[in-house]
Amino acid sequence: MRKEYSHPIEVTMDVVCGKWKGVILCHLQQNDVLRFGEIKKLLPKVSQKTLTLQLRELEADGLINRQVYPQVPPKVEYSLTEYGKDLEATLTHMSEWGKSHVEKVELNG
Amino acid sequence: MRKEYSHPIEVTMDVVCGKWKGVILCHLQQNDVLRFGEIKKLLPKVSQKTLTLQLRELEADGLINRQVYPQVPPKVEYSLTEYGKDLEATLTHMSEWGKSHVEKVELNG
DNA sequence: TACCTTAGTTACAATATTGTACCTTCTTGC
DNA sequence: GCAAGAAGGTACAATATTGTAACTAAGGTA
Structure with a gap:
């Protein structure tokens, strides 16, 4: 599962270079905590499935926290980890x- | 051709997030000038075609210079533009x- | 004359990444 | 009983990105 990297920047790129990951991280940087639905509103063009996927990957890589509240309807909050804040x-x-x-x-047309 | 971006970070990600672009830029940062073949040696796993493609895209985005010497066999040198240096x-x-x-x-094994 | 060299190109195949449409859960409100 | 609400999951389709293998140019060398 673990890949071989020839240069440390590849690691970061692996972790940050999803189609929506950069924007997600920026929004979490400015908002501290966001619910799934709020993120979705901030990125109107992303699909449900893809957003979920990107968030799960960011979580797996330790960049964000996923806080689930056992309610119905569900409530899930996302935030940057200390590590993500780096x-x-x-x-x-x-x-x-x-x-x-x-x-x-x-300028250059 | 021009895409719509909802956040400026998407622009940078578009420009930097090719599979090999980050590493290429890092090597150009450390070496000032590199020939095609030298870059290829630094990234042994990239294919001819893909390397060419990545370099062309970086050039089109204004990050690197492509200096062609009209010789046979050919000689082509790549370097960061001022813009790329930013x-x-x-x-x-x-x-x-x-x-x-x-x-x-x-650590977390 | 056949061959090596460098920096490509081309056609085609294989992967990987995203997107679409629809299903699920369980509780509250009507 | 029936729909709504939030955050997904799933099967399948469509794109996008990389990779493979083989081919080219033009001069120098054996």
């Missing part, structure tokens, strides 16, 4: 870079 | 995080 600077930096990239592309 | 801090941070993640996983 990525905050990186995520912020990636967002900034993305912002300037968009601006650059818009 | 990602250095991010890449370094991602590598560090990856390193500690590996250590953590090894």
